[in-house]
Amino acid sequence: MTSNSIQSPDALIESFPTPSLPVVQGEPTYPQLADILKALKANAASIPSSQGGGTNGYLGIVVSTAVYSTIAPGEPFIIPTAPTQHPTIPRNSTEAATSTIVRRHVEKVREWKEYNNIQRALKKQLATAIEHIYLDAHYDDNVGYENVSIHVLIQYLFDEFGDITPIDLRANAKRLDEEWDPNQPIQTLYSRIKEIQAYAQAGNRTFTDHQLVDAAYTIVYKTGTYYDDCDDWLDLPSNDQNWTNFQRHFTAAHRKAKRKQRTTQSEGYHGANAALPPDPTLQADNEATIDALANMATAMSADRATMGQLTKSIAELTSQLTAKDTEIATLKNRLRGTSNNNNSNRGTRHTTSNNNNERNSRFGRFTDRGGYCWTHGYLVSKEDHTSENCGSKGTGHQDAATRNNNMGGSTYGKPQT
Numbered sequence: 001m002t003s004n005s006i007q008s009p010d011a012l013i014e015s016f017p018t019p020s021l022p023v024v025q026g027e028p029t030y031p032q033l034a035d036i037l038k039a040l041k042a043n044a045a046s047i048p049s050s051q052g053g054g055t056n057g058y059l060g061i062v063v064s065t066a067v068y069s070t071i072a073p074g075e076p077f078i079i080p081t082a083p084t085q086h087p088t089i090p091r092n093s094t095e096a097a098t099s100t101i102v103r104r105h106v107e108k109v110r111e112w113k114e115y116n117n118i119q120r121a122l123k124k125q126l127a128t129a130i131e132h133i134y135l136d137a138h139y140d141d142n143v144g145y146e147n148v149s150i151h152v153l154i155q156y157l158f159d160e161f162g163d164i165t166p167i168d169l170r171a172n173a174k175r176l177d178e179e180w181d182p183n184q185p186i187q188t189l190y191s192r193i194k195e196i197q198a199y200a201q202a203g204n205r206t207f208t209d210h211q212l213v214d215a216a217y218t219i220v221y222k223t224g225t226y227y228d229d230c231d232d233w234l235d236l237p238s239n240d241q242n243w244t245n246f247q248r249h250f251t252a253a254h255r256k257a258k259r260k261q262r263t264t265q266s267e268g269y270h271g272a273n274a275a276l277p278p279d280p281t282l283q284a285d286n287e288a289t290i291d292a293l294a295n296m297a298t299a300m301s302a303d304r305a306t307m308g309q310l311t312k313s314i315a316e317l318t319s320q321l322t323a324k325d326t327e328i329a330t331l332k333n334r335l336r337g338t339s340n341n342n343n344s345n346r347g348t349r350h351t352t353s354n355n356n357n358e359r360n361s362r363f364g365r366f367t368d369r370g371g372y373c374w375t376h377g378y379l380v381s382k383e384d385h386t387s388e389n390c391g392s393k394g395t396g397h398q399d400a401a402t403r404n405n406n407m408g409g410s411t412y413g414k415p416q417t
Contacts, residue, residue, distance in 0.1 A: 006113050009121040016043040016121075021129035028130060030162045030202065036129055037062070037154055037202075040122055044150075047118055052077030058118050062151055066206040067197065073209060073242035080115045083108040122150040134161065155204065164203040172199045176207075176215035182223040186254040189219065190247055212243050220250055229253035322392040323375050327412060330379055368415060374401035377412030 013019050018039040024032050045057040052060045052068060053075030060068045060077020068077050087105035089098050123145045127135060138148045138156060145153065158164070175196050180189045193212055200207050207215075221230045233241065233249055371382035375394040380386075387401040387409070401407040 006110060006117060009117050009124055012047070012117060012121040013125060015046070016125075017046055018043055021125050023129050024131070026131070028134060028157060028161045030158070030164065033154075033157055033162055034198065034202065036126065037198075040125065040150065040154070043125070044118065044122060047114075049077075051080075058115070061115070061119065061149065062122070062154065064151065064155075064201060064206055066208060067201050070197070070207075070209045070212060070243045073244055074239075080108070080112050082112055119150055120146075123148075123153065126150065126153055130157065158202040159204060162202050164199070169200065169203045169205050172196055172203075173205075173207075176211075176219075178219075179222065180219050182225045182254070182257070186251055189216065209243050210241075213241060213246050216243075216246055216250075225257055226250065226253050316395055319392050320394050323394050326376060326392070330413075368413065370403075372401065372403040372406065372409075374398045374407060374409030377410035377414065378403065379413035 007015065021036050021039055022032070024036075028036075041059055041062050044062045045059040047057045049056075049058050049060075051058075053072040056068075056072060056077075059071070061079065063071075065076065083105060087101050089101050093101070127145065132139070134157065135145075135153065137160075138153055139145060140147060173196075175192065178192075180192075193216055197207055197212065217230065217233065220226050229250065233246070236245070236249075368378060369381045371380040371385055372378055372387065373380045373385055373390050374387040374397050375390055375392065376385070387397070388399045390397065398407040398409060401409045
């Protein structure tokens with residue numbers, strides 16, 4: 001593809017599966033925004049791209065990085081960057097090497113221009129569907145929406161007008177625990193989880209790939225139909241236990257279970273006409289044996305699940321102990337500093353209020369560095385230790401907690417007001 005083949009934003013819109021988005025009258029609602037997002041994702045995915053695994057087009061510019069990782073595990077969508085005006089050709093390069101450098105530079109320029117035109121096309125669609133007043137916060141009088149991405153605009157609309165509360169997000173998360181009927185197509189389970197993820201994304205609380213897999217595995221396991229398939233899944237390398245492979249693995253398992261069920265029903269129907277009356281004693285023995293085997297299988301599977309939960313609990317306790325060790329070390333340092341101050345004052349008869357204030361100011365700067373962590377409290381570095389990047393998160397840790405909104409987190413070291 002050459003630079004001459006790059007489509008304009010208007011031409012791209014005409015080529016989209018949904019050229020015209022539904023127009024929203026007045027303040028947008030969550031259902032309306034969800035429909036618009038669905039159309040924008042399909043439009044972006046319709047334009048081929050080698051990024052992100054090469055099978056999802058430009059979908060990666062509409063959804064978040066976390067969501068895309070569940071779509072194409074291990075194949076991140078890398079946003080193109082502006083290339084230099086001219087290719088950089090090292091001195092004494094051969095003709096073949098120079099040709100390769102020039103060709104790659106031309107492709108980078110083409111990809112950069114295409115990416116920007118797709119952004120412009122999607123943003124133009126969104127601006128046509130939503131009244132200007134509801135996007136005005138990101139509109140610049142000089143360049144319009146040129147310096148803001150389509151993903152940022154969409155997330156802003158959901159944050160401001162999606163009307164999604166923490167209670168709603170918690171209720172949405174609980175849907176991951178709802179049972180599923182194995183007599184239904186397994187796609188109904190996938191569809192439910194997809195809806196849950198979409199709602200969580202709209203509320204800026206996207207589930208990770210592992211969270212989706214763990215939830216779906218638990219649902220499938222509890223049906224009691226796929227014990228062997230669950231064991232086979234756990235035997236896979238951890239890197240292969242992603243959401244895409246989960247759907248592939250258990251779709252095949254569901255198909256196999258349905259085929260076995262149909263075969264069993266067919267054999268039972270044709271054999272019934274020629275069957276002799278069953279021996280009640282033998283039948284009772286058979287039923288007892290079947291029950292015993294079923295109980296053994298359930299116990300073995302439960303043991304595996306228990307071990308997995310125990311391992312998770314040990315990891316959480318280890319994290320909590322590490323956090324407590326850090327708090328104890330901090331307290332020891334504070335006590336040591338207090339003891340040193342007392343010793344220095346023991347031989348001094350006159351200690352003024354100004355000296356006390358100066359020492360307390362120095363001590364305050366040493367201990368309170370302006371940061372906050374949900375697990376470790378206020379005595380952490382603002383730059384190096386936040387709730388989001390904490391390396392020892394405790395149970396119930398909230399990544400979004402800050403000094404202004406600790407979300408019920410630790411109050412250790414909180415400044416006195």
